[in-house]
Amino acid sequence: LHATTVSILGERALIQRITSRLSQPSWVVVGPGDDAAVIEPERGALEVITADVQVEGVHFDRRFVPPDAIGHRALAVNLSDLAAMGASPRAALLSLVLPDTLEVEAIDGMLDGLLSLAARHRLSLVGGNIARSPGPLIVDVTATGAARPRRVLTRAGARPGDELWVTGTIGDAIVGLRSLQRGLDGPPRRLDAVAERRAHQCEQRYLRPEPRVRIGILLGRNRAASACMDLSDGLADGVRQIAEASGVGAVMDASSVPISEEARRWYECQGLDAIDACLAGGDDYELLFTVRPAHRARLRVVQKESGGVPITRIGIVSRERQVIVRDANGQRELPLGFEHFRRDIR
Amino acid sequence: LHATTVSILGERALIQRITSRLSQPSWVVVGPGDDAAVIEPERGALEVITADVQVEGVHFDRRFVPPDAIGHRALAVNLSDLAAMGASPRAALLSLVLPDTLEVEAIDGMLDGLLSLAARHRLSLVGGNIARSPGPLIVDVTATGAARPRRVLTRAGARPGDELWVTGTIGDAIVGLRSLQRGLDGPPRRLDAVAERRAHQCEQRYLRPEPRVRIGILLGRNRAASACMDLSDGLADGVRQIAEASGVGAVMDASSVPISEEARRWYECQGLDAIDACLAGGDDYELLFTVRPAHRARLRVVQKESGGVPITRIGIVSRERQVIVRDANGQRELPLGFEHFRRDIR
Numbered sequence: 038l039h040a041t042t043v044s045i046l047g048e049r050a051l052i053q054r055i056t057s058r059l060s061q062p063s064w065v066v067v068g069p070g071d072d073a074a075v076i077e078p079e080r081g082a083l084e085v086i087t088a089d090v091q092v093e094g095v096h097f098d099r100r101f102v103p104p105d106a107i108g109h110r111a112l113a114v115n116l117s118d119l120a121a122m123g124a125s126p127r128a129a130l131l132s133l134v135l136p137d138t139l140e141v142e143a144i145d146g147m148l149d150g151l152l153s154l155a156a157r158h159r160l161s162l163v164g165g166n167i168a169r170s171p172g173p174l175i176v177d178v179t180a181t182g183a184a185r186p187r188r189v190l191t192r193a194g195a196r197p198g199d200e201l202w203v204t205g206t207i208g209d210a211i212v213g214l215r216s217l218q219r220g221l222d223g224p225p226r227r228l229d230a231v232a233e234r235r236a237h238q239c240e241q242r243y244l245r246p247e248p249r250v251r252i253g254i255l256l257g258r259n260r261a262a263s264a265c266m267d268l269s270d271g272l273a274d275g276v277r278q279i280a281e282a283s284g285v286g287a288v289m290d291a292s293s294v295p296i297s298e299e300a301r302r303w304y305e306c307q308g309l310d311a312i313d314a315c316l317a318g319g320d321d322y323e324l325l326f327t328v329r330p331a332h333r334a335r336l337r338v339v340q341k342e343s344g345g346v347p348i349t350r351i352g353i354v355s356r357e358r359q360v361i362v363r364d365a366n367g368q369r370e371l372p373l374g375f376e377h378f379r380r381d382i383r
Numbered sequence: 384l385h386a387t388t389v390s391i392l393g394e395r396a397l398i399q400r401i402t403s404r405l406s407q408p409s410w411v412v413v414g415p416g417d418d419a420a421v422i423e424p425e426r427g428a429l430e431v432i433t434a435d436v437q438v439e440g441v442h443f444d445r446r447f448v449p450p451d452a453i454g455h456r457a458l459a460v461n462l463s464d465l466a467a468m469g470a471s472p473r474a475a476l477l478s479l480v481l482p483d484t485l486e487v488e489a490i491d492g493m494l495d496g497l498l499s500l501a502a503r504h505r506l507s508l509v510g511g512n513i514a515r516s517p518g519p520l521i522v523d524v525t526a527t528g529a530a531r532p533r534r535v536l537t538r539a540g541a542r543p544g545d546e547l548w549v550t551g552t553i554g555d556a557i558v559g560l561r562s563l564q565r566g567l568d569g570p571p572r573r574l575d576a577v578a579e580r581r582a583h584q585c586e587q588r589y590l591r592p593e594p595r596v597r598i599g600i601l602l603g604r605n606r607a608a609s610a611c612m613d614l615s616d617g618l619a620d621g622v623r624q625i626a627e628a629s630g631v632g633a634v635m636d637a638s639s640v641p642i643s644e645e646a647r648r649w650y651e652c653q654g655l656d657a658i659d660a661c662l663a664g665g666d667d668y669e670l671l672f673t674v675r676p677a678h679r680a681r682l683r684v685v686q687k688e689s690g691g692v693p694i695t696r697i698g699i700v701s702r703e704r705q706v707i708v709r710d711a712n713g714q715r716e717l718p719l720g721f722e723h724f725r726r727d728i729r
Binding site for chain 2 (some may be wrong): 040041042043044045046048051052054055058059061062065068069073074076078079082084086087088089090091092094095096127128130131132134135136137138139140141142144145148152161162163164165166167168169170171172173175177179181183
């Protein structure tokens with residue numbers, strides 16, 4: 038008889054096991070299970086808080102992720118969670134768990150990446166703590182943000198007939214990761230200048246993702262979105278999460294999923310289907326959101342103020358509780374997504 | 384030429400290296416360097432936030448710290464930080480970094496300890512995240528609390544002539560830790576019933592410390608304390624930290640330091656000086672605070688409402704920037720404290 042261990046149970050079951058034990062007082066507006074928690078400490082002002090831990094060897098590989106990118110990513114994943122709630126970033130705490138052998142220069146580099154991203158989004162690093170560790174490097178960031186009541190975005194507001202939208206392009210980060218991993222394992226790559234530039238662009242998307250803070254705030258402030266989340270775990274996972282939280286389904290149009298030219302060409306060269314790969318991929322930190330047909334004008338306002346980030350309609354919310362992908366060959370149920378926890382570095 | 388690594392630099396130098404790069408906007412009332420950060424998101428209401436990471440093998444040893452105590456301690460250290468600021472606990476986030484081989488029962492146990500302490504202090508666990516790890520078990524808790532402007536307690540308000548006070552008793556936790564460690568390494572202990580009970584009491588103080596939440600809130604609300612901090616790193620460290628932050632010194636009366644009968648007897652049996660050991664020890668999570676002589680009446684109000692926790696005067700704040708210990712043999716400068724970072728499990 039074996040004991041049940043963490044590796045057997047998996048992330049979602051573990052989270053479920055924890056959250057099932059929690060009861061929340063009335064001032065907890067959004068508890069566990071969304072991109073971030075929302076509390077209402079004073080009437081009329083919401084506080085949004087989120088924490089995300091990055092573990093070396095699980096979430097990043099120090100052999101090809103430079104220190105500044107580790108710092109950037111550790112904050113970016115939290116900013117992306119705040120953006121997904123429509124919150125304005127405010128303050129952060131940084132917990133560092135450091136191997137004894139880590140060079141101090143690497144810490145400086147992590148701070149460079151973290152602080153320059155923080156400055157761009159007017160977020161202040163106000164505290165934290167440092168511990169040493171016999172294990173891997175761990176960077177745990179907690180971030181808080183502000184939102185107004187009834188302007189906060191959750192995953193649970195989608196209704197049948199709402200349109201499904203995403204920001205930016207999907208899939209680049211995974212291509213970038215694969216490219217970085219190949220540079221590590223394989224022989225030195227020989228690419229022409231165009232392919233080299235393509236690979237570099239995707240690598241940047243993996244190493245230094247730009248959280249969609251401004252669009253998230255605009256979507257909340259203008260009440261343009263009925264549900265929203267960020268795509269840390271991929272588009273397929275995202276659509277399923279919104280559908281589950283809202284008690285609905287969705288029909289996605291495969292041909293409209295915004296895949297960059299760089300990612301599409303990379304998958305072609307590998308002989309892989311770009312759509313399937315991009316549906317399953319992750320680390321994009323784009324926003325997925327739903328919009329009531331009657332609120333299209335609000336979305337146009339958001340689009341005009343969002344500084345040129347593309348927003349693409351990729352499907353529609355349905356009553357039937359399943360997620361369908363339509364393409365030229367017909368329609369099929371969405372392939373089962375991965376669980377982040379089991380997957381490690383993809 | 385060797386690169387400077389984490390182990391060479393030490394905790395304080397690392398923290399200094401980070402905080403020297405930070406600039407804080409005006410709404411950051413207390414930045415890094417105190418027990419917790421304080422921000423003023425809305426005029427008139429302060430938010431206190433703190434994070435503390437506990438690493439297996441560094442902050443606790445799973446061979447003699449049971450899961451519920453790991454969970455209790457992980458939250459207690461944060462509650463103690465909030466108490467030291469005079470803040471009322473509100474919400475917490477839990478980041479778990481779990482080895483694959485960890486049994487799910489251990490996670491349940493950690494939650495038992497954490498949630499029962501949270502319930503007693505009316506704090507809600509509102510979110511967090513889980514990651515797997517190839518390394519040690521890591522429990523990182525972020526806690527937020529509320530305080531009113533000008534009621535928040537920092538380390539920086541002590542003035543010459545203020546009295547130096549501590550809550551509870553000092554040194555029990557370290558005795559408890561030593562006792563637990565001995566149970567691990569040595570032959571099975573043979574103690575009489577009295578000694579066994581003494582050891583057990585000290586072990587409980589180490590395993591399940593009671594953060595002084597109520598007294599912290601009372602000290603802040605009644606404006607009884609001019610400076611305050613918690614004794615996570617020991618009394619000697621605490622007095623020095625308040626002295627440094629306030630730009631003052633202190634004279635401590637060794638004979639008045641409240642050492643429990645249990646701890647005193649334990650040190651006697653070891654042939655060690657109890658005062659020196661208790662000054663250098665840590666993990667007590669008592670509060671150290673200073674009181675203006677004119678505010679003694681306020682302190683009496685706190686004492687009356689504090690539910691029987693003893694409060695002891697142990698010295699006085701001085702103008703000369705040094706920390707002096709007076710005992711029957713005369714006076715001496717305080718022995719140099721340890722650095723938590725270098726020390727690991729004491």
